Amino acid sequence: MNLWLFRMLRSSVGRKVLMAITGLLLIGFLVSHLSGNLLVFAGRDAMNDYAQFLKEHPGLIWGARIGLLAIFLVHVITGLTLAAENKAARPIPYQKEACIQASLPSRTMARTGLLVFVFVVYHLLHFTFGVVQASKHAKHLEGLRYDVYDMVVLSFHNPIIALSYIVAILVLWMHLWHGASSFFQSLGWNHPKYRPVFEKVGPVLSTILCLGFLSIPLSAWLGILKAGGM
Amino acid sequence: MRITVHVWRQAGPQEPGKMVAYDLDNVNEHMSFLEMLDFLNESLIAKGEEPIAFDSDCREGICGMCSLVIDGIPHGPEKETTVCQLHMRHFHDGQEIFIEPWRAKSFPVLKDLIIDRSSLDRIQQAGGFISVNTGSAPDANNIPIGKEQADRAMDAAACIGCGACVAACKNASAMLFVGAKVSHLALLPQGQVEKKRRAIAMVEAMDAEGFGNCTNQYECEAACPKGISVEFIAKMNREYLGAQLSGRSS
Amino acid sequence: MNSVNKTLDSKVPGGPIEKQWELYREKMKLVAPSNRRKYKILVVGSGLAGASAASTLAELGYEVECFCFQDSPRRAHSIAAQGGINAAKNYQNDGDSIWRLFYDTVKGGDYRSREANVHRLSEISLQIIDQATAMGVPFAREYGGTLANRSFGGAQVSRTFYARGQTGQQLLLGCYAGLNRQIASGQVKMHNRTEMLDLVVVDGLARGIITRDLVTGEIQRHAGHAVVLATGGYVNVFFLSTNAMGSNVTASWRAHKRGAFFANPCFTQIHPTCIPQSGEFQSKLTLMSESLRNDGRVWVPIKPGDTRPPNEIPEQERDYYLERIYPSFGNLVPRDVASRAAKRVCDEGRGVGPLVGGERRGVYLDFKDAIQRHGKKVIEDRYGNLFEMYERITGESPYEVPMRIYPAPHYSMGGLWVDYGLMSNLEGLHVIGEANFSDHGANRLGASALMQGLADGYFILPNTIGNYLASKKPENISTDHPEFEKVENEVRAYIEKLLSINGDRSVDSFHMELGRILWNKCGMSRNKEGLLEALQEIPKLRKEFWENVRVLGEGETLNQSLEKAGRVADFLEFAELMCRDALEREESCGGHFREEYQTEEGEALRRDDVFSYVAAWEFTGVGVEPILHKENLTFENVALAVRSYK
Structure with a gap:
């Protein structure tokens, strides 16, 4: 690797940029993930068609998975090293702590980030690997087709599962509240004219995304979405 | 008025420190915060106790020497005010006040409330200058600079180097301090010549000193006695990236 | 010690005054570039004079060690100068010239400065602005991109360059940047939190200093081929002054005790626009820039003991005493005149503000008319930060009620005696900036302190010290002596x-x-x-x-x-x-x-x-009457006249 690239990516500013870019890509993923998930409201067929489409294009889905995993790991590992350095930068804490204006989400990024990480593992074990609730994991329908729709809806009939998802989405909401505004600054884009707008991007975007995500477990739990394969 | 102050006392760099409470009567509301400490020190001397060591010099808010964290906020509760210009009228009778030094690995405590900020000097030495020898300057009006641009450079240059940004930052990051200098010089035509080298050198010097990283919480801007904008951190990020991506030296 | 030179020779070169500096440089001895690294120079102080001298000497190739008692060179009290720096650029085409700045400074100094030094200062003023600009000092600009000027403290031309209300800060940061470059290159060794406690004189030559490390308490010896004191002024002798808490006379005084003559110590400047004392506990006084007098009108009630709030005192019961007594300069009379006038009206019992020690010592500086004339926005642009500072300290807004001001000790024109080459009678000891005596006579004009500090440090000393060093072999000097x-x-x-x-x-x-x-x-x-x-x-x-x-x-x-x-x-x-x-x-x-x-x-x-001389005092012992040496001042270029601002 070129020396300069190495130096850049190791520097405080370089890693800040890395966090911003990977964060931005992960937000992009969330948007596409949500648009796919929302097909659940279009009915079982739409949802299952989408799942089948993905299944039939292994190149696409594995490419995306590997890329996503790499981005995710860079984001998590860089974030953890930064957080460790930040902690080390103030070995003796203030006896009396105070905060002037920083938002709660901005002050808890490392913690919310870790919780999101834990959730993602859980989420994968749940829907992708079928370790959680193995009995309800996508059953085969009409031979080759997976019934993803039923899997999702039935899962969230379990209040514990629905609640865990809801909590996780709220944590994600906090993480994005700060993150989706912060990347402008990290990438060097700040200006008195745009700053008020940038500062609202995070809260607005995170709220839209999370409302979207919340709608699924809530609808399933409250019985708005009904499973049909039972 | 009567107040109680809890002050960080630490005999030396290697000694352990602790908070010590002092009751103080007859505090006048027109006193500055540091005059209140002078007053307390006089009473300590009278009792044969060593006075509290704290830094101050100009006491008019410009030298950047004073450095107290009051109730968790560097320079205390008043916006854009150094602690030497903070007056006791902003506190009330019977109040308990906590006074601590700037806290950061890169600012080791020397005694009581006095810290060593030489890390900030070393960052400046890495590149916070324009390399012009005395005598070789062209006529000052040969370099026209638009008023807006000059004003913006001045906004960044107003930094007094007190380190409150580091003290306020949850991560003890020095990015506002460094961003202000990188931006001040990058905004002026005179500073263009060396701007790439400067941005890289100053950021690397900052990293080497063990400051934390910026997480865009903007506590630095809120605590800065000169109201320096975090816009200059963004500018530094841009300058640094640009310098790394387009600079010719590796 | 007993071989210290005790004669006063100003060493002013002959010839017409506008040629003297040129002549000096033509004739001065030079140190060859390859030899410069063999000389070590100790610079004490890191303000405008010290930092500019240290960095310039290092650029020339001398080995430099610089000392300051603060935690960083950037904190020197030069940083507190607000108003500006004079230079005879005549960018405003309003009739300024080197000669006029020279004339104004000699007259402003009440004919107690050395003409040759002042003329040189005026000449160099032009280069200072160029140098500072090149170093990145963000001076105020016009919309067209050229430098802005304002008139300041007793001048009838606009020759003052400024960077908001923080000119001293920005100039010092420029010097600090230059110094940092040399520290990084290893040419300057910087000693922060280190205080000079004595001067070491070897065979009549200043050859070193003794310092105390303020963190560890270690006493250290430093040897050099020349010692430069840039240690500022002494008005903290008054306890309450506008100087920084740490400003002191120690370095100058210890040098004086080792043989350097102290010149005109009684010449202290009392600045007219400071915030009055508010109580017995006060630790320092805060200066408000003199530029405020450009728009503010100074007044007190006509009746002694009138304690009505200022806004309730009708126009006809106010005494705008500066405008009354000095109609042509009005509120812009020089500092000494304005200060004494304030003292007089307060002595008459017409002072305003709270009682401190049984007296009301303050006069009003009123912006009501200026706000009416220009609008609040313009006044805010001009003085916004000063008004905020005033409000922070006093809790009163100058937009609503007049400011209260009173004179306070601010600057010392006196200092260690130096010759034209800025060297003391004690050979090898050079003194620059406020620490020396030479340029301001008995009164300093506004915006001239920054000019003098930088002239000495950037342009004069780096030349003249070579002239001294060239006459001395670069012998090994050691602290083992x-x-x-x-x-x-x-x-x-x-x-x-x-x-x-x-x-x-x-x-x-x-x-x-x-x-x-x-x-x-x-x-x-x-x-x-x-x-x-x-x-x-x-x-x-x-x-x-x-x-x-x-x-x-x-x-x-x-x-x-x-x-x-x-x-x-x-x-x-x-x-x-x-x-x-x-x-x-x-x-x-x-x-x-x-x-x-x-x-x-x-x-x-x-x-x-009888008194047209510099009083240079020789130390003879603590409590023992010192010996007075006189350097006669001749005024060949500016005719002696009564200074009138009426």
Whole structure:
């Protein structure tokens, strides 16, 4: 690797940029993930068609998975090293702590980030690997087709599962509240004219995304979405 | 008025420190915060106790020497005010006040409330200058600079180097301090010549000193006695990236 | 020590005044570039003069060590200068010239400065602006991109360059940046939190200093081929002044005790626009930029003892005394004139503000008319940060009620005596910036201090010190010389003594008492009787200090009481010289106003026939009468005249 690239990516500013870019890509993923998930409201067929489409294009889905995993790991590992350095930068804490204006989400990024990480593992074990609730994991329908729709809806009939998802989405909401505004600054884009707008991007975007995500477990739990394969 | 102050006392760099409470009567509301400490020190001397060591010099808010964290906020509760210009009228009778030094690995405590900020000097030495020898300057009006641009450079240059940004930052990051200098010089035509080298050198010097990283919480801007904008951190990020991506030296 | 040169030779080159500096440089000896690294120069102080000198000398190739007592060179008190810096650029096409700046400065100094030095200062003023701009100092600009100017403190042309209200800060940061470049290159070795406690003189030459590391308490020796003092002024002798808490006379005074003559110590500037004292606990006074007088009108009630709020006092019951007495300069009269006028109206019982010590000492500086004329926005643009600062300190908004101001000690025109090459009578000891005496005479004009500090540090000393060094071989100098050991032992004994007294009174209490004596008897106006009293009181106080001061803690650690004690001990000796000088100078000039010598209208009465000289004092012992040496001042270019601003 070129020396300069190495130096850049190791520097405080370089890693800040890395966090911003990977964060931005992960937000992009969330948007596409949500648009796919929302097909659940279009009915079982739409949802299952989408799942089948993905299944039939292994190149696409594995490419995306590997890329996503790499981005995710860079984001998590860089974030953890930064957080460790930040902690080390103030070995003796203030006896009396105070905060002037920083938002709660901005002050808890490392913690919310870790919780999101834990959730993602859980989420994968749940829907992708079928370790959680193995009995309800996508059953085969009409031979080759997976019934993803039923899997999702039935899962969230379990209040514990629905609640865990809801909590996780709220944590994600906090993480994005700060993150989706912060990347402008990290990438060097700040200006008195745009700053008020940038500062609202995070809260607005995170709220839209999370409302979207919340709608699924809530609808399933409250019985708005009904499973049909039972 | 009567107040109680809890002050960080630490005999030396290697000694352990602790908070010590002092009751103080007859505090006048027109006193500055540091005059209140002078007053307390006089009473300590009278009792044969060593006075509290704290830094101050100009006491008019410009030298950047004073450095107290009051109730968790560097320079205390008043916006854009150094602690030497903070007056006791902003506190009330019977109040308990906590006074601590700037806290950061890169600012080791020397005694009581006095810290060593030489890390900030070393960052400046890495590149916070324009390399012009005395005598070789062209006529000052040969370099026209638009008023807006000059004003913006001045906004960044107003930094007094007190380190409150580091003290306020949850991560003890020095990015506002460094961003202000990188931006001040990058905004002026005179500073263009060396701007790439400067941005890289100053950021690397900052990293080497063990400051934390910026997480865009903007506590630095809120605590800065000169109201320096975090816009200059963004500018530094841009300058640094640009310098790394387009600079010719590796 | 006994071989120190005791004659005064100003070494002003001959020839027409506008050619003298050129002539000097034509004839001065040079040190070859390859030889410069063999010379080590010790620069004490890192303000405008010290930092600019240290960096420029390093650029030339000398080995430099620089010392400051603050935690960083950037904190030197030059940083507090607000208003601006003069230069005869004539960018405004309003009739300015080098000659006019020279003339204004000599006249403003009330004809007690050295003409040749002042002319050189005016010439160099042009280069300073160029240099500072190139270093990245963000001077105020016009919309077209050219530099902006304003008129300032007693000048009829706009020649003052400024960077908001922070000109000193920005200029100092420029010097600091230059210094940092040299520190990074290894050419300057910087010693922060290090205080010079004595000068080492070897065979009549200044060859080193003894310092104390303020963090560890370590006493250190430093040897050099020349010593440069850039240690600022001494008005903290008054305790309450606009100087920084740490500003002190120690380096100058210890050099004086080693043989350097102290010139015109009684010339102190009392700045007219400071925030009045608000109580007995006050630790310092805050200056408000003199530029405020461009738009503010100074007044007091006509009736003594009128305690109505200012806005309730009708127009016809106000006395705009500066406009009344000095119609042509009005509120813009020079500092000494404005200060004395304020004192007079307060002496008449017409002062305003709270009672402090039973008196009301303050006058109004009113912006109501300016706000009406220009609008609040314009006034805010011009003085916004100053108004905020005032409000922070007093809790009152100058947009609503007039500011209250009162004079406060601000600058010392006197200082160590230097010749044209900025070298003291003590060979090898150079003194620059406020620490020397030469350019401002008996009164300094506004925006001239920054100019002088930078002229000395950037352009004069780096030339003249070469002339001195070229006459000395770059021999190996070592701190092993017995003289270093002797002086170091004296310093150690002195510190031991301060720590061992363990009396009842704090250092500050002595400083406060000294300040009161001086402010009352050697302040804005002086008389023989008061000065004689002061000369009785000061030695008494000094005696008590050495018997009864309480300095707690140890010498081997960071000990702020000990630092202060050393500085106050020196002030206690210096104050006596100041009063003696004021007593000896039986005339009024500039900042030195002897009540016995005034015109019928109460203006300063100069006595050129008898006192047209620099009083350079030779130290003969603590409490022993010093010897006066006189450098006669001749005015061949600016005719001596009564300074009138009416």
